[in-house]
Amino acid sequence: MSSILKVQGINKHFGGLHALNNVNLDVEQGKVHAIIGPNGAGKSTLLNCFIGRLTPDTGTVDFDGTSLIGLKPHEINQTGVSRVFQTPEIFTELTLLENVMIPALAKRDGAFKPSLWSSMAGETEIRDQAMNALSEVNMGGKAGMTAASLSRGDKRRLELAMALVQNPKLLLLDEPTAGMARADTNATIDLLKTISGKGLTMVIIEHDMHVVFSLAEKISVLAQGTVIVEDLPEKIKGHPKVQEAYLGGAHL
Numbered sequence: 001m002s003s004i005l006k007v008q009g010i011n012k013h014f015g016g017l018h019a020l021n022n023v024n025l026d027v028e029q030g031k032v033h034a035i036i037g038p039n040g041a042g043k044s045t046l047l048n049c050f051i052g053r054l055t056p057d058t059g060t061v062d063f064d065g066t067s068l069i070g071l072k073p074h075e076i077n078q079t080g081v082s083r084v085f086q087t088p089e090i091f092t093e094l095t096l097l098e099n100v101m102i103p104a105l106a107k108r109d110g111a112f113k114p115s116l117w118s119s120m121a122g123e124t125e126i127r128d129q130a131m132n133a134l135s136e137v138n139m140g141g142k143a144g145m146t147a148a149s150l151s152r153g154d155k156r157r158l159e160l161a162m163a164l165v166q167n168p169k170l171l172l173l174d175e176p177t178a179g180m181a182r183a184d185t186n187a188t189i190d191l192l193k194t195i196s197g198k199g200l201t202m203v204i205i206e207h208d209m210h211v212v213f214s215l216a217e218k219i220s221v222l223a224q225g226t227v228i229v230e231d232l233p234e235k236i237k238g239h240p241k242v243q244e245a246y247l248g249g250a251h252l
């Protein structure tokens, strides 16, 4: 087994709250790794430690041979980590194509420079990459539409294209199907399966167990800031410690 993301001994306090308590995580190259756990378990806090939004008090985060601790979010992005977060970070007044070109330019140049905006028309290579990413999420036919007119499900797919255009080595997904109707959720599961089938490593935080068990090849269960179990999906269902953690909350 070769791990692409290795997290060791992460602790994070918010005042008196011990939000992450000695967390270890090994994400294998090419696999879909889910992080699940009850509300307030520390899932988002952990993810924020991977992308430079939070700095852990102690511990290490190594990605593909590089320590991510102390790097800024855009520097982490440059190492090959892209993310799709719950709050859509799209530009509603721009077209889908323009939305996808922005992260492609940011990846190439280190950060998006507004001065590049006027010359975007000349960026044919970036434009082609953006079109390919839109096609990957089955939205090639909507490239010229403004993002404001998209349904919620399509907005999430656009965000996925914005992550994929960066050709990441690791894709972080925070509740990629939150708020979606079942049909949209299933379409997203199929899409993510196709993408993972091409070898992209994914870390996914998700409450919907249908999504988790459809996609995950490994699951870490967080409860009160501690990884209580890390195992294969078939070992997680019915695991006494997991059942206990979820008691009174979601059901597996």
Ligand SMILES: Nc1ncnc2c1ncn2[C@@H]1O[C@H](COP(=O)(O)OP(=O)(O)OP(=O)(O)O)[C@@H](O)[C@H]1O
Pocket (backbone or CB within 6 Å): 014, 017, 019, 037, 038, 039, 040, 041, 042, 043, 044, 045, 046
């Ligand atoms: N910036 C912050 N300041 C203070 N406390 C915080 C902060 N961020 C998170 N917390 C607390 O840390 C704990 C873990 O929160 P976190 O959002 O990581 O949990 P989660 O597992 O992602 O929950 P959910 O599934 O509800 O999104 C919670 O008790 C939360 O209130």
